[in-house]
Each structure stands twice: as structure tokens, then as C-alpha cells.
Amino acid sequence: MIRLAFRNLFQSKTRLVISVGGVALALLLILALDAVFMGVERRITAYIEHSGADIWVSQEDVLNLHMASSSLTDSTARKVKMVSGVDSVTPIHYVANNIVVGDERNLAYIIGIPEAAKFGGPWRIISGRSLPGEGEAIIDGNVAEKSGIRLGDKVKILGEELEVVGLSEETSSLVNSIAFISMKDFEELRGTYDTISFLLVKVEDGESPALVAARIEAQVRDVTAQTRVDFAGQERKVVKDMSTDLITIMNLIGFLIGLAVMALTIYTSTLSRRREYGMLKALGARNANLYQVVLAQALLSVTLGFFFGLAITLFISFLIPMLGTNLTLVVSPLSLIKVGSASLVIAALSAMLPIRQIAGLDPAMVFRGR
Amino acid sequence: MTLARRNLVQDKVRLMLSISGVALAVMLILILKGFLSGMNRQITAYLDHSSGSLVVAQEDVVNLLGATSLLPNGISQKTEAIRGVDQAIPILSQFVILDLHGKKQPAYMIGYEADLGGGPWELVSGREPVSKREIVFDQVLANRHGLKIGEEVEVLGSEFTIVGLSKGTASWMTSFFFVRKRDAEDLLLSPGATSFLLLNISNGADLDETLRRLNNLSGVNALTKQEMAANDLKLFAKVFSAPLKLMVGIAFLVGTMIVGLVIYTATVERQREYGVIKAVGAQNRFLYQVVLIQALFASVTGSLLGVLLANGAAQWIMSTRPQFLIVFDLMDMSQALIAGIGMALIASIFPTRVVARLAPAEVFRK
Numbered sequence: 001m002i003r004l005a006f007r008n009l010f011q012s013k014t015r016l017v018i019s020v021g022g023v024a025l026a027l028l029l030i031l032a033l034d035a036v037f038m039g040v041e042r043r044i045t046a047y048i049e050h051s052g053a054d055i056w057v058s059q060e061d062v063l064n065l066h067m068a069s070s071s072l073t074d075s076t077a078r079k080v081k082m083v084s085g086v087d088s089v090t091p092i093h094y095v096a097n098n099i100v101v102g103d104e105r106n107l108a109y110i111i112g113i114p115e116a117a118k119f120g121g122p123w124r125i126i127s128g129r130s131l132p133g134e135g136e137a138i139i140d141g142n143v144a145e146k147s148g149i150r151l152g153d154k155v156k157i158l159g160e161e162l163e164v165v166g167l168s169e170e171t172s173s174l175v176n177s178i179a180f181i182s183m184k185d186f187e188e189l190r191g192t193y194d195t196i197s198f199l200l201v202k203v204e205d206g207e208s209p210a211l212v213a214a215r216i217e218a219q220v221r222d223v224t225a226q227t228r229v230d231f232a233g234q235e236r237k238v239v240k241d242m243s244t245d246l247i248t249i250m251n252l253i254g255f256l257i258g259l260a261v262m263a264l265t266i267y268t269s270t271l272s273r274r275r276e277y278g279m280l281k282a283l284g285a286r287n288a289n290l291y292q293v294v295l296a297q298a299l300l301s302v303t304l305g306f307f308f309g310l311a312i313t314l315f316i317s318f319l320i321p322m323l324g325t326n327l328t329l330v331v332s333p334l335s336l337i338k339v340g341s342a343s344l345v346i347a348a349l350s351a352m353l354p355i356r357q358i359a360g361l362d363p364a365m366v367f368r369g370r
Numbered sequence: 371m372t373l374a375r376r377n378l379v380q381d382k383v384r385l386m387l388s389i390s391g392v393a394l395a396v397m398l399i400l401i402l403k404g405f406l407s408g409m410n411r412q413i414t415a416y417l418d419h420s421s422g423s424l425v426v427a428q429e430d431v432v433n434l435l436g437a438t439s440l441l442p443n444g445i446s447q448k449t450e451a452i453r454g455v456d457q458a459i460p461i462l463s464q465f466v467i468l469d470l471h472g473k474k475q476p477a478y479m480i481g482y483e484a485d486l487g488g489g490p491w492e493l494v495s496g497r498e499p500v501s502k503r504e505i506v507f508d509q510v511l512a513n514r515h516g517l518k519i520g521e522e523v524e525v526l527g528s529e530f531t532i533v534g535l536s537k538g539t540a541s542w543m544t545s546f547f548f549v550r551k552r553d554a555e556d557l558l559l560s561p562g563a564t565s566f567l568l569l570n571i572s573n574g575a576d577l578d579e580t581l582r583r584l585n586n587l588s589g590v591n592a593l594t595k596q597e598m599a600a601n602d603l604k605l606f607a608k609v610f611s612a613p614l615k616l617m618v619g620i621a622f623l624v625g626t627m628i629v630g631l632v633i634y635t636a637t638v639e640r641q642r643e644y645g646v647i648k649a650v651g652a653q654n655r656f657l658y659q660v661v662l663i664q665a666l667f668a669s670v671t672g673s674l675l676g677v678l679l680a681n682g683a684a685q686w687i688m689s690t691r692p693q694f695l696i697v698f699d700l701m702d703m704s705q706a707l708i709a710g711i712g713m714a715l716i717a718s719i720f721p722t723r724v725v726a727r728l729a730p731a732e733v734f735r736k
Contacts, residue, residue, distance in 0.1 A: 018630050025620055062526060063467065069558055107436045256394050261627065268635045271381065
């Protein structure tokens with residue numbers, strides 16, 4: 001019976017291509033949207049993940065980096081340093097602002113880091129230096145390329161002309177990029193001499209970041225201390241909570257479209273094989289056997305569609321970054337499981353449609369030449 | 371024409387499936403577009419409704435929702451001293467992430483002074499914040515989380531009492547809420563800070579000239595509210611247009627595939643009939659027409675149904691998830707119809723190849 005399903009499926013190549021293609025595209029809708037949001041999640045946590053810090057200390061109840069503002073007094077750094085288990089503390093300044101090149105403005109998170117910072121700087125450098133001195137900046141390579149900026153050129157950040165001394169990688173997202181300037185410049189330009197935004201804490205070897213974070217919160221007033229993993233988790237949660245409803249709606253539509261395509265394919269292909277099915281019935285095949293053929297056919301084409309859709313998604317996620325956009329697509333295992341199970345449901349549901357046709361099939365029909 | 375209609379109508383289930391497939395694809399395209407234009411409307415809500423016609427931001431800052439703006443001290447007095455400026459309304463604003471019942475909700479905080487303006491433009495109930503730690507919350511957001519006037523909501527670790535609910539301030543990513551400017555300063559640990567000035571212009575003042583004078587002040591960037599709203603739109607369009615185009619493209623392809631599949635099978639099944647017609651002297655062109663008419667019928671009907679479905683779905687989405695605003699106009703709908711016709715044209719390619727290859731003699735051989 002499986003062989004029959006196989007043959008039914010592959011007999012008409014065009015029909016196979018169209019139906020598998022249709023299902024693949026519908027599944028692609030779900031996969032691609034998931035991948036877009038996963039890509040966003042990955043990118044917005046990139047700085048936190050690569051900061052090198054074990055613990056992030058922020059203003060009390062500020063749990064995020066993105067779309068947030070955190071302010072700590074200067075003395076906080078000293079107090080945190082004194083907590084047992086803390087190895088080193090690196091303060092950073094942070095504000096959402098622009099990199100200005102001529103008339104072009106690129107939205108960026110401006111990070112002010114100490115000149116000899118051990119953490120908090122760019123983690124992958126394409127060219128140039130990895131730490132900015134006074135009057136210098138390190139900007140994202142994509143942004144630089146788009147604006148025609150090379151090492152040694154000037155860009156305006158926080159109202160001041162700064163020389164680009166390094167170009168970084170993985171520091172841009174759909175929305176913005178990250179630019180690094182020296183702490184001194186930041187303080188001068190923003191007038192924030194006595195406050196800092198975040199503290200990046202490295203714990204001593206063998207110490208648990210979670211325990212040290214709890215100790216910091218217990219001993220230092222008005223701060224929130226989170227391990228790197230927790231902090232990145234908070235960031236991901238923002239994207240997730242924001243996109244859940246949207247993704248649900250889109251997934252539902254993708255699912256319905258996939259269902260329509262598959263139902264259509266199975267229905268038409270069963271219909272065009274009425275005579276063969278009638279023949280099988282006349283030869284003694286039971287309805288249950290014929291259902292199996294239909295179901296196997298549905299499963300086979302949905303499986304093909306799934307892998308085809310996955311292949312296209314992977315291809316798109318490979319292609320898009322090369323087109324110079326900052327959109328990154330990441331296919332997650334969870335999304336594969338979700339789409340995989342949706343495909344199974346689609347196959348099962350669409351195989352139900354021709355049941356009536358098969359059940360109503362009159363074995364004698366075939367002899368009557370209809 | 372009759373032939374095309376008969377071919378199509380003969381199998382009702384198939385026709386129905388194909389029409390609903392196209393309808394779903396068209397609906398998806400429309401909803402995606404409607405979603406984007408709805409979001410655009412929500413993004414500029416504050417600038418569209420707040421008082422003043424000009425905005426003063428920090429130098430190089432051109433967006434309300436993009437960059438953090440911090441104006442130099444004493445700028446309010448300086449701008450008011452400029453000829454043409456009637457009144458400067460200071461606001462302190464910042465994106466904050468609220469934690470509502472364990473759900474993260476980004477919202478845009480506006481700190482303003484009730485006697486000067488810059489606050490909510492439509493209160494559904496309650497009043498503006500006048501004393502410490504009072505907040506006007508968005509009605510939709512409040513409903514979603516079961517918050518009522520008099521209840522507390524936590525902003526950056528401080529408890530605020532809801533004293534009013536505002537309308538037209540919701541969005542799935544940029545809901546606005548309002549507090550006293552002094553409270554915003556406390557929350558952001560930046561006493562006396564001002565992000566933007568909303569400027570009222572005196573009657574009869576020359577707008578361009580006033581702008582020029584304002585831009586002569588150091589450390590600031592003055593622009594019209596419309597310009598700033600356009601910049602915000604551009605910023606968000608940049609973020610959403612790529613994924614959106616991807617989705618619309620896929621939806622279009624899906625629709626094409628569906629029409630293609632249906633017309634293809636309908637044609638293949640009738641190969642013999644087409645052969646007979648060819649054998650009795652019909653030209654390929656005539657048969658192409660038959661195929662095309664079928665495709666057009668399926669896709670145009672599907673598109674029309676898609677438009678209806680999209681309207682229904684939009685209403686449903688907006689009533690169950692009021693943070694989404696979905697708007698589409700006649701233009702979008704006609705574009706969706708054109709997309710439907712495009713689907714039909716492309717979809718006809720498969721079956722026309724079958725028809726073209728058909729040998730008229732074949733029918734007699736069988």
C-alpha cells in the first residue's frame with residue numbers, strides 16, 4: 001500500500017512539485033517568521049553574551065539593557081568590588097543615540113568603556129583596535145560599509161567628531177548597532193560624571209555567579225544584580241512576550257494555508273485515481289486499506305514539503321545576510337518541532353477529506369467503464 | 371467561456387478548496403499590510419496628538435522613539451526667549467520595560483507637567499497625574515492586565531497609583547503612559563532633565579525663520595512635529611519592511627501554487643477533450659484562453675473572498691487583541707486583487723504547457 005501511495009505521488013511530476021511546493025511555502029511562512037524572531041533574540045543578547053561578565057549590576061529593578069535606562073552612582077562600583085567573591089568590576093555607560101555621518105543617522109547603542117577595560121568591549125574585530133581611546137570610536141563594520149566609512153575617518157557621536165579606530169562584527173541588528181567610545185568622552189559629552197549605567201562583574205574562580213549576585217543585592221543598596229544568563233534571558237523574554245501574539249496569528253494563517261494546499265492535493269489526486277481505487281475495491285481491497293494509501297500519500301508529501309520548506313528557510317537565512325541587510329534568521333530546534341507537528345496534523349486532516357469519496361466508491365463502477 | 375466554466379464547476383469541492391486557498395493567501399497579504407499601516411498610525415500617535423507644532427531635541431536626535439534625547443540645562447527659557455516661540459512644553463521620556471503579571475511589556479513613559487501640557491489627549495476615565503507617584507495608564511493595556519483606577523502598577527521598582535485611563539495610546543510595542551515630569555526624573559535618577567520641548571508658535575510667526583533661530587542654539591536640533599513623526603515611521607519601516615516583504619512574497623507564491631495546482635489538474639484530466647477540440651481545428655490560443663479564464667475565475671473569486679475574510683479576521687483580531695490596529699483602505703484591497711490576477715497569470719503557465727504539447731491525433735489513438 002505504501003508503494004501504491006508512492007507511485008500515486010510520483011506519477012505526475014508537476015502535480016508533485018506544485019503540491020510539495022505549496023506545503024513547503026506554507027510551512028516556510030511559519031518557519032521564516034520564527035527564524036526572524038529567533039534571529040532578533042540572538043542578536044539582541046549578543047552583547048550581553050559576549051560581554052565577558054559573569055554578573056550584570058544595574059539600577060534597582062532595571063532588568064533589561066534594551067529599551068531601558070539604568071543609572072548607578074559612582075560609589076556603587078566600589079561597594080560591589082568589596083563584596084566577597086567579586087574578582088573585578090568594569091563600569092560602562094550606555095545610551096541609545098546616533099552615529100552621524102554627513103546627513104545620515106544610524107541609530108546605535110553608545111557604550112562608554114574604560115580605556116583599559118577587560119570586559120564590555122567589542123568581541124569580534126574585523127580591522128583596527130578593540131578598545132577606543134579619547135576621541136576615538138569603534139563602530140560596527142556593516143554600518144561603516146553602508147556609510148562608506150573606513151578606519152581613520154570621522155563620525156559624529158553624541159555631538160562630537162570621533163575617529164573610527166576599529167570595526168566590529170556581530171554588533172548590528174535590524175534596529176540598530178553598537179558603538180564603543182571611551183568612558184571619558186562619554187562622561188564629557190553627556191555630563192554624567194558621577195553616574196554610570198551598568199557594572200560588569202567577573203567573579204573569582206570557583207565562585208558561583210548566582211551566589212555572588214545574591215550577595216551583591218544583599219550588601220549593596222538600590223541595585224539589581226543578575227547573572228549573565230539571567231540578564232540575557234530577560235532580554236529574550238521581552239522579544240518573546242512582544243511577539244507571541246503576532247506569531248500565533250501568523251502561525252495560524254500559515255497552518256490554514258498549508259492545510260488548504262494539502263487538502264486540495266490529496267483530494268484532487270484521489271479523485272483522479274477513482275478508477276484505480278474502484279479496481280482495488282473490486283479486487284477485494286477494503287476501505288481501510290485505501291484510507292491507508294491516502295494517508296500515506298498525505299504523509300509523504302507533507303514530509304517532503306517540510307524538508308523542502310526547511311531547505312528554503314536555511315537557504316534564505318544564508319542568503320539574506322549577504323544582501324547587506326541586518327536581518328538575521330535563526331532556525332531553532334523548537335520551531336522545527338512545532339512545524340513538524342503542525343505538518344503531521346495537516347497530513348492527517350487533509351487525508352480525511354477524500355474518505356467519503358473512497359467509501360462511496362462503487363466497485364462495480366470500474367466495470368461499467370466510468 | 372462555457373467550457374472554462376464547466377471545467378471549473380464540475381468538481382465543487384476542488385473549486386471550493388482552490389478558492390479558499392487563494393482567499394487565505396490574499397487575506398494574509400492584506401492583514402500583514404494592514405498590520406503595518408496600523409502600527410504606523412500607533413507609532414506617531416503621541417506626535418500626532420500632543421500640543422505644539424515644533425519639537426526641540428538634543429543635537430543629532432531626530433526621532434522621538436529612537437534615540438534617548440537629553441537637552442542642555444536652561445534650554446526651556448532660552449527657546450521661549452526666541453521670537454516666534456509662544457510656549458515651550460518640556461517632557462522627559464524614555465522607553466521602559468514594564469513587568470505586568472510576569473509579562474514584559476515595553477512602553478514609552480512620558481513625564482510631563484499637567485499645567486503646561488504634553489500629556490494624554492483623551493482620557494476615558496479619571497484625571498491627569500497631579501501628585502506624587504500617580505500615573506495615567508493606557509486603557510487597552512490596563513484592560514489586558516485587569517488594572518483599574520486606584521490600583522497600583524510598578525514602574526522601574528516604584529509603585530504608581532493609576533488615576534486615569536487614556537485612549538488611543540496603545541500599541542503592541544509602543545504603548546504610552548504618563549506620569550508627572552518630576553516623578554520621571556526620580557525614576558531615571560536625572561533631576562531636572564528634559565528630553566524634548568514641544569513648542570507652540572505665536573500667531574503669525576514665520577515657521578522656517580523660527581526653526582532657523584532655534585537651530586542656532588547650541589546642542590539642540592529643532593524640527594517640525596511632522597518631520598519627527600516621519601523619521602519615526604522611517605525608523606520602524608526599516609525594521610519591519612524586510613520581514614514583511616518576505617512574508618508577503620511567500621503568501622503570493624502560495625496563492626500562485628494553489629491556483630496552478632487546480633488549473634493544472636483540471637487541464638490534465640481533460641486532456642482528451644482538449645485533444646478533440648484541437649483535432650476539430652481549435653487553435654492553441656483558444657485553449658489558452660479556456661485555461662486562463664479558469665485561472666482568473668478561481669483567483670479573482672478567491673481574492674474577493676480573501677478581502678472579505680481579511681476584514682473579518684482584522685475585526686476579530688482587534689477585538690480579542692486590542693493592542694493590534696489593522697487598517698487597510700481601498701488601495702490595499704485593489705492591490706490584493708491585482709496580486710490575485712498576477713497569481714492567475716503565473717499559475718496558467720503550467721497548464722498551458724500541457725495544452726501546447728497536446729497532439730491532436732493522440733485522442734484518436736486511445
